[in-house]
Amino acid sequence: MVLAREEFMKLLCDAIRGLAASSILAGLATFGVVGLAQASDNKIALIPGGPHPYFAPWEQAAADAKKDFGIAAVDFKVPQEWKLNLQTELVESLAAQGYTAFGIFPGDAVGINSTMTELKDSSIPSAALAGCAQDPTDAAFCLGTDVYNSAYLGTKELIKAMGGKGAIVHLAGLLVDPNTTLRVKAVETAVGETNGEVTLLQTVADTDAQEAADQKINALLAAQKDEIGGMIATGYIPSVVASKSLRTLGDKRIKFIGIDDDPIVLEAIKDGFVAGTMAQNPYGQGYIGAYVLDLLAGGGCTIKEDATWIETPQTKRFIDSGTLVINADNLTTYKDDLKKVTTDIQSSFKDKYLTCK
Amino acid sequence: MNSLLRRFLMVEWSGILAAIILGSALLAWLSPAFLTEFNIYVMLRSFCVALLVGFAQMVTLAVGQMNISVGALGGLVAVLAGGMMEKLGVPMILAIPAAIAIGALCGLLNGVLTERTGINGFIITLATASAFTGINLGITQSIPFYNMPPGLVAFGSDRFFAFPYLMIAPIIATILLGLFLSRTVPGRHLLAVGGNPHAAELSGISRGRITILAHTLSGTLAACAAILAVAQLGSAQPTIGSDWLLLSFAAPIIGGAALTGGHVSVLGTTLAVILIALIENGMVLAKVDPYWVQFVLGALILAAVWLNRWRAVKTGTD
Numbered sequence: 288m289v290l291a292r293e294e295f296m297k298l299l300c301d302a303i304r305g306l307a308a309s310s311i312l313a314g315l316a317t318f319g320v321v322g323l324a325q326a327s328d329n330k331i332a333l334i335p336g337g338p339h340p341y342f343a344p345w346e347q348a349a350a351d352a353k354k355d356f357g358i359a360a361v362d363f364k365v366p367q368e369w370k371l372n373l374q375t376e377l378v379e380s381l382a383a384q385g386y387t388a389f390g391i392f393p394g395d396a397v398g399i400n401s402t403m404t405e406l407k408d409s410s411i412p413s414a415a416l417a418g419c420a421q422d423p424t425d426a427a428f429c430l431g432t433d434v435y436n437s438a439y440l441g442t443k444e445l446i447k448a449m450g451g452k453g454a455i456v457h458l459a460g461l462l463v464d465p466n467t468t469l470r471v472k473a474v475e476t477a478v479g480e481t482n483g484e485v486t487l488l489q490t491v492a493d494t495d496a497q498e499a500a501d502q503k504i505n506a507l508l509a510a511q512k513d514e515i516g517g518m519i520a521t522g523y524i525p526s527v528v529a530s531k532s533l534r535t536l537g538d539k540r541i542k543f544i545g546i547d548d549d550p551i552v553l554e555a556i557k558d559g560f561v562a563g564t565m566a567q568n569p570y571g572q573g574y575i576g577a578y579v580l581d582l583l584a585g586g587g588c589t590i591k592e593d594a595t596w597i598e599t600p601q602t603k604r605f606i607d608s609g610t611l612v613i614n615a616d617n618l619t620t621y622k623d624d625l626k627k628v629t630t631d632i633q634s635s636f637k638d639k640y641l642t643c644k
Numbered sequence: 645m646n647s648l649l650r651r652f653l654m655v656e657w658s659g660i661l662a663a664i665i666l667g668s669a670l671l672a673w674l675s676p677a678f679l680t681e682f683n684i685y686v687m688l689r690s691f692c693v694a695l696l697v698g699f700a701q702m703v704t705l706a707v708g709q710m711n712i713s714v715g716a717l718g719g720l721v722a723v724l725a726g727g728m729m730e731k732l733g734v735p736m737i738l739a740i741p742a743a744i745a746i747g748a749l750c751g752l753l754n755g756v757l758t759e760r761t762g763i764n765g766f767i768i769t770l771a772t773a774s775a776f777t778g779i780n781l782g783i784t785q786s787i788p789f790y791n792m793p794p795g796l797v798a799f800g801s802d803r804f805f806a807f808p809y810l811m812i813a814p815i816i817a818t819i820l821l822g823l824f825l826s827r828t829v830p831g832r833h834l835l836a837v838g839g840n841p842h843a844a845e846l847s848g849i850s851r852g853r854i855t856i857l858a859h860t861l862s863g864t865l866a867a868c869a870a871i872l873a874v875a876q877l878g879s880a881q882p883t884i885g886s887d888w889l890l891l892s893f894a895a896p897i898i899g900g901a902a903l904t905g906g907h908v909s910v911l912g913t914t915l916a917v918i919l920i921a922l923i924e925n926g927m928v929l930a931k932v933d934p935y936w937v938q939f940v941l942g943a944l945i946l947a948a949v950w951l952n953r954w955r956a957v958k959t960g961t962d
């Protein structure tokens with residue numbers, strides 16, 4: 288408690304100092320005493336579909352991109368709720384305030400397109416980050432997890448952990464999310480490749496709210512835990528809830544592959560209740576997204592039409608932001624691996640996907 | 645025998661009880677896992693939070709009001725409790741009563757605003773719901789508080805055979821609420837104001853005070869539900885309460901509460917929550933196609949309501 292108060296006071300002092308310093312600088316700048324050198328005067332907004340812990344690394348990514356690439360502003364702005372109208376209102380309001388490029392997670396893959404078209408008509412580039420907008424779209428590109436591949440690789444990993452045979456359950460996210468359909472197909476394909484050695488016992492969906500997930504996953508375990516050899520979660524919330532449920536049950540026989548790196552999942556991997564989790568790269572999506580949007584907004588670069596894009600059912604201009612399996616072996620080093628993936632994509636992006644003057 | 649059956653059917657919640665018995669028998673026949681100790685524990689555990697959520701709405705319905713902020717208030721209390729325990733190191737024994745008191749204060753705010761402004765409680769709680777959610781997101785930035793005291797987490801997951809310890813709280817709440825509404829003066833006033841506000845005022849009951857009392861009670865119950873949800877999930881998630889609204893109305897209304905106020909049933913609401921938990925559990929056990937789960941859930945709830953209505957018409961208690 289004492290520590291927390293000290294931390295709070297320190298933060299408060301830092302904030303006052305920062306405020307004072309920025310006020311002085313702003314004042315000096317107004318009178319032309321100092322000019323802050325920026326490589327770019329673009330203002331970029333990174334906008335998730337709504338509040339969700341998955342996007343938390345975007346805030347740091349925005350701050351790092353601003354510093355590393357000398358961009359005037361890279362801001363992480365979150366709509367109040369997961370509603371298309373709130374997201375588009377936020378985008379329009381920021382565009383009116385002078386933001387020059389947008390990295391958007393399309394909560395509604397089709398619905399966001401009209402806003403992206405409006406932006407393009409105003410010469411403001413936008414990109415789909417972490418998830419894709421459905422073609423035809425005016426998003427410059429889509430940088431995200433190849434959800435099909437991630438679910439496919441995750442299922443393969445699960446089958447390996449189960450010794451190549453048994454029955455599995457798929458814990459899926461929102462059914463209205465088109466990515467869920469892709470994930471369902473990917474799991475079915477991986478299961479189909481085992482020639483009947485592995486069977487898909489059940490798909491439990493709409494587990495994206497904590498309490499619903501808790502009820503459904505525990506009911507599933509209660510009903511069929513002896514028949515289940517493995518489980519794969521392809522949504523953030525079911526991944527967390529299933530990790531906790533397996534720990535509560537004390538069951539290390541059922542193999543489980545989750546998604547993302549929530550602390551509850553990582554702790555369960557450490558203690559042997561979870562076999563692994565499919566890491567996504569939200570930091571990289573925000574960081575690289577801001578970098579590329581800055582290049583596009585400056586007018587110096589345009590998208591290379593004939594680049595080697597990955598084609599997905601949603602879009603013809605997809606770039607995989609990286610997927611890797613986190614398990615007990617790389618639990619402490621996976622962040623370095625993801626950082627390397629981010630650096631590799633960022634450093635080669637200009638040559639691979641852009642035409643610059 | 646016939647008269648015994650008739651007397652049973654005269655009871656307003658007998659239709660729901662019949663649906664529960666029929667549903668349980670069907671599920672036990674369809675899935676042998678239904679009657680296992682762990683499955684009963686899972687159902688009882690999911691019933692705990694839902695029951696308090698149902699009660700939180702029921703007490704406002706009793707006075708002919710609505711509390712749209714039930715879930716948002718619960719979410720706010722959950723993150724405040726979590727924040728107090730994780731970030732400020734407040735001991736659980738102080739943090740939980742403090743969080744419940746905050747819930748009661750939020751309810752009091754709803755009641756005072758409704759009463760003093762004369763604006764319908766629906767509009768007031770719609771607005772405060774947005775405000776509570778905003779504070780929740782402002783505090784957490786949608787990142788949960790993970791490090792809850794082990795005692796609280798154990799309370800949320802430990803059990804005695806099929807009996808979850810979590811259930812102690814809703815059992816106490818049910819008894820107290822039942823006694824409050826049937827045996828105390830303010831409890832009777834609550835129903836009197838809901839039944840006929842004008843007559844209640846002529847009898848010397850302060851309508852304003854009773855409305856404020858109903859909202860404060862609603863906030864307190866929603867806060868208790870939030871604490872149970874934190875214990876159950878093992879972390880203070882900002883999404884707690886996000887899907888409570890529909891359930892909060894469904895449970896008391898299926899249980900026989902009048903939307904216009906004046907009539908609620910603690911036992912009816914309890915049975916309605918059991919029925920909803922049973923149906924949700926049954927969906928998973930019966931391996932219903934995930935794309936049809938919502939439809940089947942809605943259809944079964946409608947069927948249960950219809951069964952109770954049919955009973956009421958047949959017995960002349962309509």
